[in-house]
Amino acid sequence: xxxxxxxxxxxxxxxxxxxxxxxxxxxxxxxxxxxxxxxxxxxxxxxxxxxxxxxxxxxxxxxxxxxxxxxxxxxxxxxxxxxxxxxxxxxxxxxxxxxxxxxxxxxxxxxxxxxxxxxxxxxxxxxxxxxxxxxxxxxxxxxxxxxxxxxxxxxxxxxxxxxxxxxxxxxxxxxxxxxxxxxxxxxxxxxxxxxxxxxxxxxxxxxxxxxxxxxxxxxxxxxxxxxxxxxxxxxxxxxxxxxxxxxxxxxxxxxxxxxxxxxxxxxxxxxxxxxxxxxxxxxxxxxxxxxxxxxxxxxxxxxxxxxxxxxxxxxxxxxxxxxxxxxxx
Amino acid sequence: xxxxxxxxxxxxxxxxxxxxxxxxxxxxxxxxxxxxxxxxxxxxxxxxxxxxxxxxxxxxxxxxxxxxxxxxxxxxxxxxxxxxxxxxxxxxxxxxxxxxxxxxxxxxxxxxxxxxxxxxxxxxxxxxxxxxxxxxxxxxxxxxxxxxxxxxxxxxxxxxxxxxxxxxxxxxxxxxxxxxxxxxxxxxxxxxxxxxxxxxxxxxxxxxxxxxxxxxxxxxxxxxxxxxxxxxxxxxxxxxxxxxxxxxxxxxxxxxxxxxxxxxxxxxxxxxxxxxxxxxxxxxxxxxxxxxxxxxxxxxxxxxxxxxxxxxxxxxxxxxxxxxxxxxx
Amino acid sequence: xxxxxxxxxxxxxxxxxxxxxxxxxxxxxxxxxxxxxxxxxxxxxxxxxxxxxxxxxxxxxxxxxxxxxxxxxxxxxxxxxxxxxxxxxxxxxxxxxxxxxxxxxxxxxxxxxxxxxxxxxxxxxxxxxxxxxxxxxxxxxxxxxxxxxxxxxxxxxxxxxxxxxxxxxxxxxxxxxxxxxxxxxxxxxxxxxxxxxxxxxxxxxxxxxxxxxxxxxxxxxxxxxxxxxxxxxxxxxxxxxxxxxxxxxxxxxxxxxxxxxxxxxxxxxxxxxxxxxxxxxxxxxxxxxxxxxxxxxxxxxxxxxxxxxxxxxxxxxxxxxxxxxxxxx
Numbered sequence: 001x002x003x004x005x006x007x008x009x010x011x012x013x014x015x016x017x018x019x020x021x022x023x024x025x026x027x028x029x030x031x032x033x034x035x036x037x038x039x040x041x042x043x044x045x046x047x048x049x050x051x052x053x054x055x056x057x058x059x060x061x062x063x064x065x066x067x068x069x070x071x072x073x074x075x076x077x078x079x080x081x082x083x084x085x086x087x088x089x090x091x092x093x094x095x096x097x098x099x100x101x102x103x104x105x106x107x108x109x110x111x112x113x114x115x116x117x118x119x120x121x122x123x124x125x126x127x128x129x130x131x132x133x134x135x136x137x138x139x140x141x142x143x144x145x146x147x148x149x150x151x152x153x154x155x156x157x158x159x160x161x162x163x164x165x166x167x168x169x170x171x172x173x174x175x176x177x178x179x180x181x182x183x184x185x186x187x188x189x190x191x192x193x194x195x196x197x198x199x200x201x202x203x204x205x206x207x208x209x210x211x212x213x214x215x216x217x218x219x220x221x222x223x224x225x226x227x228x229x230x231x232x233x234x235x236x237x238x239x240x241x242x243x244x245x246x247x248x249x250x251x252x253x254x255x256x257x258x259x260x261x262x263x264x265x266x267x268x269x270x271x272x273x274x275x276x277x278x279x280x281x282x283x284x285x286x287x288x289x290x291x292x293x294x295x296x297x298x299x300x301x302x303x304x305x306x307x308x309x310x311x312x313x314x315x316x317x318x319x320x321x322x323x324x325x326x327x328x329x
Numbered sequence: 330x331x332x333x334x335x336x337x338x339x340x341x342x343x344x345x346x347x348x349x350x351x352x353x354x355x356x357x358x359x360x361x362x363x364x365x366x367x368x369x370x371x372x373x374x375x376x377x378x379x380x381x382x383x384x385x386x387x388x389x390x391x392x393x394x395x396x397x398x399x400x401x402x403x404x405x406x407x408x409x410x411x412x413x414x415x416x417x418x419x420x421x422x423x424x425x426x427x428x429x430x431x432x433x434x435x436x437x438x439x440x441x442x443x444x445x446x447x448x449x450x451x452x453x454x455x456x457x458x459x460x461x462x463x464x465x466x467x468x469x470x471x472x473x474x475x476x477x478x479x480x481x482x483x484x485x486x487x488x489x490x491x492x493x494x495x496x497x498x499x500x501x502x503x504x505x506x507x508x509x510x511x512x513x514x515x516x517x518x519x520x521x522x523x524x525x526x527x528x529x530x531x532x533x534x535x536x537x538x539x540x541x542x543x544x545x546x547x548x549x550x551x552x553x554x555x556x557x558x559x560x561x562x563x564x565x566x567x568x569x570x571x572x573x574x575x576x577x578x579x580x581x582x583x584x585x586x587x588x589x590x591x592x593x594x595x596x597x598x599x600x601x602x603x604x605x606x607x608x609x610x611x612x613x614x615x616x617x618x619x620x621x622x623x624x625x626x627x628x629x630x631x632x633x634x635x636x637x638x639x640x641x642x643x644x645x646x647x648x649x650x651x652x653x654x655x656x657x658x
Numbered sequence: 659x660x661x662x663x664x665x666x667x668x669x670x671x672x673x674x675x676x677x678x679x680x681x682x683x684x685x686x687x688x689x690x691x692x693x694x695x696x697x698x699x700x701x702x703x704x705x706x707x708x709x710x711x712x713x714x715x716x717x718x719x720x721x722x723x724x725x726x727x728x729x730x731x732x733x734x735x736x737x738x739x740x741x742x743x744x745x746x747x748x749x750x751x752x753x754x755x756x757x758x759x760x761x762x763x764x765x766x767x768x769x770x771x772x773x774x775x776x777x778x779x780x781x782x783x784x785x786x787x788x789x790x791x792x793x794x795x796x797x798x799x800x801x802x803x804x805x806x807x808x809x810x811x812x813x814x815x816x817x818x819x820x821x822x823x824x825x826x827x828x829x830x831x832x833x834x835x836x837x838x839x840x841x842x843x844x845x846x847x848x849x850x851x852x853x854x855x856x857x858x859x860x861x862x863x864x865x866x867x868x869x870x871x872x873x874x875x876x877x878x879x880x881x882x883x884x885x886x887x888x889x890x891x892x893x894x895x896x897x898x899x900x901x902x903x904x905x906x907x908x909x910x911x912x913x914x915x916x917x918x919x920x921x922x923x924x925x926x927x928x929x930x931x932x933x934x935x936x937x938x939x940x941x942x943x944x945x946x947x948x949x950x951x952x953x954x955x956x957x958x959x960x961x962x963x964x965x966x967x968x969x970x971x972x973x974x975x976x977x978x979x980x981x982x983x984x985x986x987x
Contacts, residue, residue, distance in 0.1 A: 033370060043693060045721065055410045055432070059402065059439050063374065066400055071724055073717065076409055079733055079941050081713045098946035102958070102965065103713070106945070109970035110717050149791065157689040190422050287435070288411065288427035292420040300431070307431065312438030364701060384739045384761070388731065388768050392703065395729055405738055453912030519751050616764070617740065617756035621749040629760070636760065 002136055003323040004146045005131075006153050006200070007207045014219070017209040020162060023042070026323070027163045027167060027316040028170075034067045034319075039068030040049060040326050047111035048074045048148065051084070052119040057148045057156065058289060058313035061115060067319055068326065073111070086136050100133075104140035113325055114141050114204040117148035120194050122259030128152060129224070144325045152224075154196045157286050158204035160317040164310045165211075165246055168282055179212050180245040187294040188219030188264045189251035197286050198252045206230040216240035218263045223255050244278040249285045249295050272298045282306045330653040332467055333475045334460075335482050335529070336536045344585050346538040349491060355652070356492045356645040357499075363396045363648075369655050370399030377403045377441035377477065380413070380462070381448040385588055385616060386477045386485065389643035397647055397655065402440070429462075433469035446477035449523050451588030458553070473654045481553075483525040486615050487533035490644040493639045494540075494575055495612055508541045509574040510608070513547030514566055516623040517593045518580035526615050527581045528556040531590050535559040545555060545569035547592045552584050566597060573607040578614045578624050593645060601627045611635045659982040661796055662804045663789075664811050664858070665865045675867040678820060684981070685821045685974040686828075692725045692977075698984050699728030705769035706732045706806065709742070709791070710777040714945060715806045719773060725977055726984065731769070744794050758791075762798035771802050771983055778809035778852050780917030786810060787882070802983045810882075812854040815944050816862035818975040822968045823869075823904055826940055832928035837870050838903040839937070843895060845952040846922045847909035856910045858884040864888040874898035876921045881913050883937035894927065895926060902936040907943045907953050908977050930956045940964045 003009055007165045030036060046065045048058060059076060065072040067241060075081065080287050084103060085096035086298050092099065106116050116137055120128035128151040138145045147155055167179065184201055198215075200222060205213045213231040215223070222233070240248065249270055254260040269292075275281060283304050299305060332338055338347045360367060375394045377387060388405060394401040404410065413432060414425035421428065436443050445466055449457035457480040458490060467474045476484055494509065503509060513530055527544075531552060534542045542560040544552070549560075563569050570576065578599055583589040598621075612633050618624050628634060659669055669677045688694060704723045706716060716732060723730040725768040733739065742761060743754035750757065764770050774795055778786035796803045805813055823838065832838060842859055856873075860881060863871045871889040873881070880891070893900050899905065909927050914920040927950075933939060941962050947953050958965060 045724070047717070055406070055427070056435060057406070058409070059404065059436075060377070062402055063439050073720055075713070075717065077713070079408065079762060080708075080713055080716070085949070088951070092891075092948040093951050097948075098713070099949050102945055102947060102969075105966045106714060106969040107526075107717075110721050110967065110973065159402075243533055287431055289431060289527070290421040291414070291428050291430075292418070293422050297418060306666065308434045308438065311431075311435040315439065379738075382739055384733070384735070384756070385764060388740070388765075389703070390735065391731055392768050395703070408737065482889070614758055618760060619750040619755070620743070620757050620759075622751050626747060637763045637767065640760075640764040644768065 001321070001328055003144055004155060004321045004325065005134060005138070005150065006155050007204045009121040011207050015207045015209070016077065017207060019115055020204070020208050023159065023320050024163050024166045027313070027320040028167060030067070030319045031313070031316045037323055038067070038069045038300065040323055041065065041068035044326060045071045045073065045110070045111040046322070047107050048072055049107065049114065049116045050074070050076045050148070051078050052117050054148060054312050056311050057117060061148060061318040063315050064318035064322055066249055067315070069150050070322070080254055081219060086132055091249070099248060100136040101140050104137050105142060108142040108281070111143060112329060113144050113146060113322065114260060115146040115148050115159035118150055120151035122192055122194065145320060146325070149196055151194070152196055153200040154286070155200055156314065156317050156321065157197055158200040160310060160313045161201055161248065161323070162204055162208055162285060163313050163317055164284065164306055167313070179210060182213050182246045182248065183240045183244040184215045184248045184250065185240060185270065186221050186268060187249045187251045187270065188266055188268050189294055191289060192253035192261050193251050193254055193260050195252045198223055198250050201248055201250070202231060204229045214240045218268065219263065220254055220256065220262045220317050221252065223252070238277060241274060241277045244281045247278060247281045247283050249283060251294055269294065269296060270299055272302070275299065275304060280304070284310055287311055325326040330650070333397055333484060333650045333654065334463060334467070335484050336487070336533045338484050340536050344536045344538070344563050346536060349533070349537050352488065352649050353492050353495045354647040356642070357496060359396070359648045360642070360645045363397050366458065367396070367398045367651055368650055370394065370397035372453055373441040373655060374400045374439070375442040375444060375625065375651065376436050378436065378443065378445045379403070379405045379477070380407050381446050383398060383446050383477060385640050385643050386446060390647045392644050393647035393651055396644070397651055399651070403643055415461055423634045429465040429576045430469050434471055435467050435469035440472060441658060442475060444475040444477050446572065447479055449480035451521055451523065451582060453467055454587035471515045473658065475650060475654070478525055480523070481525055481531070482529040483615070484529055485643065485650065486526055487529040488650070489639060490530055490577065491533055491537055491615060491634055492642050492646055493613065496642070497635060503574065508539060511540040511542050511570055511577065512569045512573040513544045513577045513579065514569060514598065514599065515550050515597060516578045516580045517595055517597050518619060518623055521582035521588050521590050522582045524552055524584055527552055527579050530577055530579070531556045531560060543569045546596065547594065549585065549591045550581065552581070567606060569608045570603060576607060576610045576612050578612060580623055598623065598625060599628055600625050601631070604628065604633060609633065613639055616640055659979070659986055661802055662813060662979045662983065663796070663808065664813050665816070665862045669865050670820035673865045675689040675865060678862070678866050681817065681978050682766055682821050682824045685971070685978040686825060688725070688898045688977045689971070689974045692804040693900045696725070696727045698981055699723065702770040703729045703731065703768070704773060704980065705765050706730055707765065707772065707774045707863060708732070708734045708806070709736050710775050711921055712775050712806065714969050714972050715775060719806060721926065721973050722976035722980055725973070726980055728877060728980070744790055748824055758794040759798050762795050763800055766800035769801060770831065770987060771804060771980065772799050773806050775806035780850055780852065780911060783916035802987060803944055804979060804983070807854055809852070810854055810863070811858040812944070813858055814972065814975050814979065815855055816858040817979070818968060818971045819859055819906065819942060820862055820866055821971050821975055822964055825971070826964060832903065837847045837868060839901055840869040840871050840906065841898050841902040842873045842906045842908065843898065843928065844879050844926060845907045845909045845928065846924055846926050847948060847952055850911035850917050850919050851909050853881055853910045853913055856881055856908050858910070859906055860885045860889060872898045876923065876926065878914065878920045879910065881910070896935060899932060899935045905936060905939045905941050907941060909952055919987070927954060929954050930960070933957065933962060938962065942968055945969055
């Protein structure tokens with residue numbers, strides 16, 4: 001693996017669910033024995049560069065790197081450094097202090113792997129969906145780049161989600177031959193959020209190819225068909241939830257009328273009552289979650305919730321990705 | 330040792346000064362040989378979570394963890410992350426982004442020990458004195474929790490203070506059978522400070538039981554009797570200082586009329602002149618200290634001052650606490 | 659080496675270019691084999707204390723310390739801590755929370771080496787040029803102090819610059835007996851910058867003594883003669899550039915009318931056209947650089963630019979300095 005920006009870095013552009021399954025197995029092997037590859041990263045260094053805040057992603061990747069014997073160096077460039085310029089040919093007389101064309105190759109000198117978090121503006125769809133920021137880092141760093149969430153995708157989260165689903169299925173197998181029904185449902189929130197987690201989850205579940213996959217959201221919250229194609233899409237949440245085995249809850253702002261919020265109808269919040277329509281579904285969320293806005297206490301505090309297990313699995317997802325990259329350099 | 334939140338985690342609720350003495354010995358052994366237990370923390374990780382600023386506590390705990398072979402990960406959640414919610418059943422439509430009920434168990438997945446700093450509001454006495462924040466972390470993290478100063482106590486500081494007093498007594502023994510006279514004196518300051526350090530010092534000196542302990546402060550600055558009971562309390566600083574062997578200087582805001590400042594009388598600042606009444610007392614302060622407001626240059630820069638030695642001992646206090654916890658997990 | 663504050667810590671006050679050459683060789687040996695002295699720093703700790711933002715300096719020094727087996731601890735005291743007081747005898751009733759007289763000796767207890775970045779005010783020349791801040795740390799820390807850029811000098815950068823020039827000369831030797839012509843040229847910028855990098859470059863090139871050294875800048879931008887004495891100084895950039903082998907580009911604010919900006923004439927920006935007057939000169943800059951304000955894209959993106967190589971060499975400069983200090987403690 002060279003970079004880790006989307007599921008395509010795992011499966012190739014044509015998709016290959018088997019490759020995902022192999023990586024899930026590797027991740028669960030690390031979970032069983034975290035120091036399995038302690039020598040693999042010896043003398044190697046990873047830079048964790050944050051242009052935006054992070055908790056789980058930062059901590060789990062830092063832990064994953066240490067488990068592999070690497071030295072992680074965290075740098076909150078937005079707080080400890082200064083504002084980067086990403087536009088080619090910019091005349092830098094404004095508030096940006098350093099161009100990615102200068103910063104990225106230097107990171108490439110200091111580190112063996114560079115991991116980056118950068119959020120979308122939610123103002124300029126074309127720019128966000130071009131993934132300008134992370135692509136500029138890939139173009140100029142000269143070392144493998146790992147996305148810690150970019151403008152439109154969050155592949156470490158989605159890989160974790162597949163691991164968590166598979167782990168749950170290993171513990172509670174479905175009847176032979178039955179695919180799990182997985183539902184991605186929109187949830188209310190108090191402010192406009194990126195589409196990254198939803199896009200990325202759709203992309204991974206589709207590439208994995210081992211689920212009956214349904215997406216449900218209010219009208220006007222359609223996601224980019226590039227990621228959702230292959231899933232069943234409905235505006236009827238009840239219909240979607242019926243017999244679901246896994247319900248993935250997430251808010252996102254509008255993709256078409258970019259970054260806008262239309263409906264914030266609390267009726268879309270998942271409750272115990274709604275969960276009765278499912279096959280006693282496991283409930284997932286990438287966290288942080290606004291309790292009793294996005295998802296009710298009664299669900300989060302119940303045995304149906306996988307959210308803590310899911311967040312814990314972030315370590316094994318990151319460790320698997322880093323070990324694959326380490327083996328290739 | 331399971332958690333380290335107050336002296337009760339050392340001595341049990343009924344108090345046992347001998348246990349403190351044993352821990353002081355361990356700390357001085359670490360001071361003599363910092364890498365004595367370098368293998369003890371191998372493969373173990375401690376999360377140092379700051380909801381408020383810190384210098385000595387952060388650095389000394391980080392150093393202590395490394396001395397034990399642990400990997401410390403510092404996370405300034407107030408700056409690098411987002412605002413946590415602590416109220417049960419909160420409807421999170423405001424400015425809090427993540428509930429401790431979700432964040433804490435995840436820390437419990439990433440780390441073996443969790444250390445936390447959190448300050449009081451100084452607005453709501455009942456809430457601060459319930460130690461809601463750190464107790465929520467204990468309730469939900471599922472791993473040992475170490476206080477790096479909480480709303481009402483600062484046990485790593487107080488353990489350090491006992492170590493420093495004992496170390497000083499080892500160097501300059503008192504006549505056989507004579508207990509040291511230790512005075513905790515209020516000092517002026519420019520803004521309202523927590524009662525933590527004073528509460529905690531009182532709690533530890535009382536539990537230690539090897540001193541003649543006097544607390545002096547202006548009227549209306551009474552501390553919570555829960556911590557001070559057993560000490561002699563007086564509003565007459567001169568009387569308190571008479572023949573003192575150790576003077577611990579600290580400002581705090583009012584406990585009764587919670588968080589208020591009444592008197593800020595500079596006459597309460599310790600000076601060389603006042604020190605003449607003591608038994609050439611050693612002067613202590615937890616730092617940071619407002620020079621020439623809380624404590625005069627002439628004292629801080631004299632041979633009477635133990636403040637640098639005291640701050641240095643923070644490492645050995647933290648190392649002793651972490652090693653005791655490591656041995657129990 | 660005890661401290662590393664200026665070139666005088668390498669060569670002694672009378673200057674000794676040979677000593678610089680020896681250190682350049684050590685640095686290039688580390689570049690060839692980064693883990694050459696992995697055991698040298700075992701059990702040693704360096705504190706990296708930032709009173710101002712940093713990217714290259716912080717990351718490269720952190721990497722250098724790790725290469726030597728040391729444990730680096732980064733502390734952004736301006737963001738994670740509080741404001742320090744530097745004035746002796748201050749009555750601290752204002753916004754400073756801790757005096758360097760208290761903070762520095764404690765750093766001396768926690769670390770084996772202390773590295774510090776602190777910027778000038780650009781308001782009070784006398785205070786800035788007295789190097790009050792870093793000198794207070796040296797006075798009170800009691801351990802070796804390394805400048806990560808101080809009010810008037812940036813020695814790790816300048817040492818790197820000499821390494822980079824020597825490395826370039828090793829690859830493309832000049833005719834036997836010919837000294838390289840090195841030009842330090844002022845460049846336009848959008849805001850007042852310190853004189854540190856320019857002062858320090860002049861000080862090092864002069865002490866090195868192996869170049870024909872020319873400084874060029876608009877009128878009223880004279881640097882402190884203490885650092886420039888020995889160099890040819892001209893206001894005619896074209897004349898300066900003629901036959902140059904290395905052009906070092908940097909903005910600085912006025913030294914005489916301290917911190918002011920007079921001229922910001924874009925004609926001073928180095929271009930491909932201007933470079934034609936040189937001996938196909940290599941172009942250097944300490945970074946961050948304002949593209950198309952200080953230096954044009956066409957130069958930065960050309961084979962003439964050494965800026966990435968130069969920034970990469972920061973690691974080997976820092977590693978050499980730290981190893982020299984480690985050997986002396």
